Amino acid sequence: MRILKYSFGLLASALVLFSSCRDFVEPNVPYSEFDTGAYLRTIDRTSTTFNLFDxxxxxxxxxLEAVDAEDGGTVETVEIRVRHRRxxxxxxxxxxxxxxxxVRTLEASDFAPNSESxxxxxxxxxxxxxxxxxxxxSFDDIEGGDVFEFRLxxxxxxxxxxxxxNVTTNIAGAPFYASPFQYNVSVVCPSDLGGTYQFDATETFCGETFSGEITWTPVESSPGSYELSDGTFGAWDACYPDSWGSGDVRINDACNILTMTGTDKYGDSYSMTVVSxxxxxxxxxxxxxxGEFGTVVVYSNDGKPWPDLQ
Structure with missing residues (x-):
């Protein structure tokens, strides 16, 4: 009797296994009838900013790379469209x-084979x-911070x-697909004010005048911002004396318009104006x-004149 039950169990298991395998091998989902789309994979963003000064x-x-069921062969045209945003x-x-x-139309003939894919x-x-x-x-209408939205x-x-x-977030943003269909081109004002400079302090809150050296260090996470090695340009040392220490004061360059932000180690905020x-x-x-203040003349370095700053 136990042999009969055992044999029956093996037969039942085999039927289940056979049925499972058959369902896996021959699914009822009609994959061959599925429709496919197309997208434009971004291979290289050669230039995605406009320089306000040039x-x-x-x-x-x-x-771009055209990805579809025919390796790019179904593409007829690609429209490049644009609008300005402020x-x-x-x-x-x-x-x-x-x-x-x-602004422009790419034809199928503009797409060609390549050696990489x-x-x-x-x-x-x-x-x-x-x-x-x-x-x-016109160029006169454009300002720093403007954006040109290019849509494909x-x-x-x-x-x-x-x-x-009609693009999904996965197609638009995932690194493999890299097909946003829209590219925002910002109008930027390149800034290159980093360096170590000599200066003369011509006025201070304590009446002292002196010469010194200061370093403007570019802030990597904030293009156009420069951390000062001393927000008082040496005035604390000359007037008290006191050291600058852990203060974080920056000069910010926004299309040649300078501002000063940040605080010293005591929590006091800083500001400035360009006199000339x-x-x-x-x-x-x-x-x-x-209530502390000062006026300084900062000298440009050889071969690197100051731009027209305000």
């Missing part, structure tokens, strides 16, 4: 025009002048379109919330 030479440039303090974002406009690739470059003209503006629309030969309105600026001399007047 708009004529600035450009937006990418290398943040108005107290108001919000202002778009010019309200809806993006066509089986998918067709293309590279393009949009000069800043072309983008500015497309949105109905992939049209395939089946009449379908793929863009920001020439290629050789930068005159600053600083003060803090404790």
């Amino acid at each position: 708009l004529q030479s600035s450009n937006f440039a990418l290398t 943040l108005i303090p107290g108001v919000g974002l202002e778009y010019t025009p309200e809806d993006d406009v066509l 089986r998918f067709l690739r293309t590279s393009f470059e949009i000069p800043a002048s072309e983008a500015v003209s497309a949105v109905g503006l 629309v992939l049209n395939d030969r089946f009449g379908r379109s793929f863009s920001t309105n 600026s020439t290629p050789e001399e930068l005159t600053l007047a600083w003060e803090n919330t404790f």
Whole structure:
């Protein structure tokens, strides 16, 4: 009897196993009938900023890879569209025009084989002048901090379109896909004020005048900001004496407009104004919330004149 039960158990197990394997090998899901889409993988962001001080030479440039069921062969055209965006303090974002406009169209013939993958690739470059003209503006209308929103629309030969309105977050943001279909090109003002400088303190809160040396160290996490080795430009040492210590005061360069922010080791805040600026001399007047103040003339280094600072 035990042999019969054992044999029956083996038979039942075999039937279950056979049934399970059969379901796995021949699923009822019609994968062969699934539709497939297309996307543009970002291979290289060659240039994604416009230099406010050199708009004529600035450009937006990418290398893209067309990914679809035919290794890029279904792509018919890619529209490159653009609009201008500006943040108005107290108001919000202002778009010019309200809806993006066509600035260029890539044809299927612009995509070609490459030695690195089986998918067709293309590279393009949009000069800043072309983008500015497309949105109905001129170089004089552009300010630092403005953004040009470039949006791509992939049209395939089946009449379908793929863009920001129907891309998933995974396709847009995951490193493997890297296909956002939109690229924000910021108008930046490159800043290069880091260095060690000689200065003359021509006025201080205690009446002392003296010469010294100060270092402006670029803040990596905040482009355009420079941490000062001494926010009082040596005035504490000359007047008390007291050392600068753990204070964190910075000079910030926003498109050649300088401001001072931060606090000293006692918690007092700092600010400054630019009295005058020439290629050789930068005159600053600083003060803090404790009532201390000073005026300094900071001299540029050889071969690196001051820009037109305000």
